[in-house]
Amino acid sequence: MRMRLKGTDGLPGALGSLLAVAYALLPVIWIVSLSLKPSRELGNGRFLPETFSLEHYRAVFTDPQFPAAILNSLGIASITTALSILIAVFAAYAIVRLDFRGKQWIFYGTLAVAMFPQVSVVGPLFELWRTLRLFDTWPGLILPYLSFTLPLAVWTLTAFFREVPWELEKAARVDGATPSQAFRLVILPLVAPGIFASAILVFIFAWNDFLFAASLTSTDRARTVPVAIAFFTGSSQFELPVGSIAAASVVVTIPVIALVLMFQRRIIAGLTAGAVKG
Amino acid sequence: MAEIVIDHVSKRFAGGGWAVRKVTFTVKDGEFFILVGPSGCGKSTLLHMIVGLEDITEGEIRLDGQRINELDPKDRNMAMVFQSYALYPHMTVRENIAFPLRLAKLPRSEIKRRVDEAAGILQLGALLDRKPSDLSGGQRQRVAMGRAIVRRPQVFLLDEPLSNLDARLRVQMRTEIAALQRRLGITTIYVTHDQTEAMVLGDRVALLRSGEVQQIGTPKQLYETPRNEFVAGFIGSPAMNFLHAEIGDDNLLLLPMGPCPLPASFPLDRLDHRNVVVGIRPEHFHLPGAAPPASPVFSAEIILAEWLGADLYLHVQPVPSHPGAREAPLLIEPETGKPGVVLIVRVPPDLRLGRGDRMELAYDAAKIHLFDADTGESFLRNH
Ligand SMILES: Nc1ncnc2c1ncn2[C@@H]1O[C@H](COP(=O)(O)OP(=O)(O)OP(=O)(O)O)[C@@H](O)[C@H]1O
Numbered sequence: 001m002r003m004r005l006k007g008t009d010g011l012p013g014a015l016g017s018l019l020a021v022a023y024a025l026l027p028v029i030w031i032v033s034l035s036l037k038p039s040r041e042l043g044n045g046r047f048l049p050e051t052f053s054l055e056h057y058r059a060v061f062t063d064p065q066f067p068a069a070i071l072n073s074l075g076i077a078s079i080t081t082a083l084s085i086l087i088a089v090f091a092a093y094a095i096v097r098l099d100f101r102g103k104q105w106i107f108y109g110t111l112a113v114a115m116f117p118q119v120s121v122v123g124p125l126f127e128l129w130r131t132l133r134l135f136d137t138w139p140g141l142i143l144p145y146l147s148f149t150l151p152l153a154v155w156t157l158t159a160f161f162r163e164v165p166w167e168l169e170k171a172a173r174v175d176g177a178t179p180s181q182a183f184r185l186v187i188l189p190l191v192a193p194g195i196f197a198s199a200i201l202v203f204i205f206a207w208n209d210f211l212f213a214a215s216l217t218s219t220d221r222a223r224t225v226p227v228a229i230a231f232f233t234g235s236s237q238f239e240l241p242v243g244s245i246a247a248a249s250v251v252v253t254i255p256v257i258a259l260v261l262m263f264q265r266r267i268i269a270g271l272t273a274g275a276v277k278g
Numbered sequence: 279m280a281e282i283v284i285d286h287v288s289k290r291f292a293g294g295g296w297a298v299r300k301v302t303f304t305v306k307d308g309e310f311f312i313l314v315g316p317s318g319c320g321k322s323t324l325l326h327m328i329v330g331l332e333d334i335t336e337g338e339i340r341l342d343g344q345r346i347n348e349l350d351p352k353d354r355n356m357a358m359v360f361q362s363y364a365l366y367p368h369m370t371v372r373e374n375i376a377f378p379l380r381l382a383k384l385p386r387s388e389i390k391r392r393v394d395e396a397a398g399i400l401q402l403g404a405l406l407d408r409k410p411s412d413l414s415g416g417q418r419q420r421v422a423m424g425r426a427i428v429r430r431p432q433v434f435l436l437d438e439p440l441s442n443l444d445a446r447l448r449v450q451m452r453t454e455i456a457a458l459q460r461r462l463g464i465t466t467i468y469v470t471h472d473q474t475e476a477m478v479l480g481d482r483v484a485l486l487r488s489g490e491v492q493q494i495g496t497p498k499q500l501y502e503t504p505r506n507e508f509v510a511g512f513i514g515s516p517a518m519n520f521l522h523a524e525i526g527d528d529n530l531l532l533l534p535m536g537p538c539p540l541p542a543s544f545p546l547d548r549l550d551h552r553n554v555v556v557g558i559r560p561e562h563f564h565l566p567g568a569a570p571p572a573s574p575v576f577s578a579e580i581i582l583a584e585w586l587g588a589d590l591y592l593h594v595q596p597v598p599s600h601p602g603a604r605e606a607p608l609l610i611e612p613e614t615g616k617p618g619v620v621l622i623v624r625v626p627p628d629l630r631l632g633r634g635d636r637m638e639l640a641y642d643a644a645k646i647h648l649f650d651a652d653t654g655e656s657f658l659r660n661h
């Protein structure tokens with residue numbers, strides 16, 4: 001029964017995936033191709049470059065703005081991810097494991113925050129950050145990123161914590177573990193897939209954000225890559241630096257791809273199999 | 279040395295009733311003590327209080343005379359096998375068994391030595407590098423045992439360790455656990471809802487119902503002198519037959535199968551003309567020829583035969599034949615839904631009788647039990 005279903009569903013399914021992948025990848029390939037064309041070929045409209053050239057890559061890295069922006073992006077996104085996951089792990093544990101008043105309220109409150117339109121806070125934040133001297137600083141971006149990524153992380157991790165057989169925590173305590181040892185050595189490894197999954201989501205959010213970064217930064221001190229690319233100027237003010245933009249776009253995609261490749265193998269479900277009978 | 283004293287211990291869950299009520303008993307050093315009772319009677323709760331995973335609402339638990347109510351579980355040196363095995367799924371069998379030793383910061387070589395020793399005892403040697411998900415139920419159960427014995431704990435607590443194994447494996451593991459306990463001599467409290475396990479394994483048994491201890495004693499004591507109807511019905515398989523009866527003139531017990539003179543060992547003065555519940559175990563029925571002399575005899579119709587190879591159990595309905603027998607009264611066991619009285623009796627397996635057949639049966643009047651019809655308390659015999 002199952003086999004037969006698989007057989008008949010297989011072909012349309014494969015076609016569908018192929019279509020989805022092609023649809024998603026075509027622009028990416030186009031950008032990669034653009035970034036490798038020498039300047040004179042940029043306007044020729046061909047899909048693949050005739051001669052390969054790294055001149056645009058050289059150009060973006062000789063411009064001091066771009067390396068600075070990469071550093072800002074890496075730092076801000078990493079700190080956001082670390083803080084967000086740290087707080088979310090404890091929040092999710094508390095929501096699943098502890099009984100306290102207002103638990104439901106917190107849970108749905110975080111959801112409400114996630115649905116809040118980001119545009120509506122940018123204006124007030126701009127004013128506030130200038131008064132608090134947070135404008136154009138790392139914390140000035142990390143803080144709003146935290147408030148929009150935490151709900152996501154808390155929700156993802158809550159789902160993973162709900163799957164934990166809590167008798168394992170008791171078993172660890174009887175085996176001689178302190179509460180924190182039981183958490184570190186037994187519970188945390190079981191929710192590791194959830195931690196990696198939400199870490200990737202949080203990192204990508206912070207890495208890709210344009211709205212906050214464009215409004216709350218003004219110089220290399222905190223300007224992140226998406227904004228830096230938008231501010232690229234060509235050799236003359238009448239020329240759009242297509243090649244450099246393409247090269248920079250390829251460069252900023254690499255950390256995200258590396259991250260996903262690194263962690264995807266750890267995001268495996270069913271890690272708790274075999275813990276309890278039945 | 280480890281003697282555990284449970285002293286008027288009660289447990290109340292927030293928002294719930296009393297899960298354990300004023301439980302008192304002492305587990306002697308090296309004893310194999312069984313907590314048995316139906317589901318939800320508070321066995322696990324009591325065990326969790328002993329090991330320190332649940333707070334004690336009232337009462338005191340002492341280990342070798344020291345109050346341990348407030349002691350953290352990690353400082354009690356008790357090992358526990360959980361109702362689910364609670365193996366750490368991200369660790370191999372070796373890491374699982376070594377976990378308590380790792381926490382105790384033992385040197386590496388010592389950990390390895392002890393894990394190998396435990397694995398040898400439990401025949402886990404070939405499985406040490408597997409993950410729990412790659413083990414069968416019986417193997418997981420053994421790993422859980424290994425993790426418990428490797429520490430050489432003072433006390434061993436087992437919460438229904440065999441309840442998810444198939445019948446054959448259960449019997450095998452039961453024997454192994456009993457042998458292991460005897461060999462290690464560790465004070466053990468074993469929780470089960472299976473009365474057979476309780477009877478076979480325990481030095482002493484405490485039977486719980488709704489959080490209260492019904493009776494504590496050796497399996498033999500619980501079987502032969504149950505304190506009340508609940509104990510009598512819980513211990514023994516198939517269960518004891520219960521019959522409502524009245525005590526008439528001349529200490530005559532008026533049973534559905536006919537009158538029977540009360541054995542003089544009962545406190546006859548307290549029983550005069552009372553309503554009682556009579557309990558007769560299936561094994562105390564006999565064929566008339568094989569019964570002790572002067573056993574009451576009655577006729578019965580077979581409504582079901584259960585042949586188990588070594589034993590034959592008949593479900594029979596007494597046929598009122600003797601003069602003076604009352605009309606068949608209501609049944610006590612409501613599950614069967616059959617009108618009239620149904621008795622389960624054990625007869626020799628070679629008896630060639632089947633459904634619908636009539637037969638003569640006798641019962642050993644000296645072995646009957648009497649319970650107060652209102653309170654269920656047993657009228658114990660004077661020996
Ligand atoms: N955390 C809890 N909160 C409230 N009530 C509880 C809690 N844990 C157990 N109980 C109640 O306490 C009673 C005893 O539960 P316990 O788990 O000790 O039973 P048990 O004898 O181990 O049963 P089983 O044989 O099914 O394991 C039950 O009525 C149960 O509903």
Ligand SMILES: [Mg+2]
Pocket residue numbers: 321322323361437
């Ligand atoms: Mg239980």
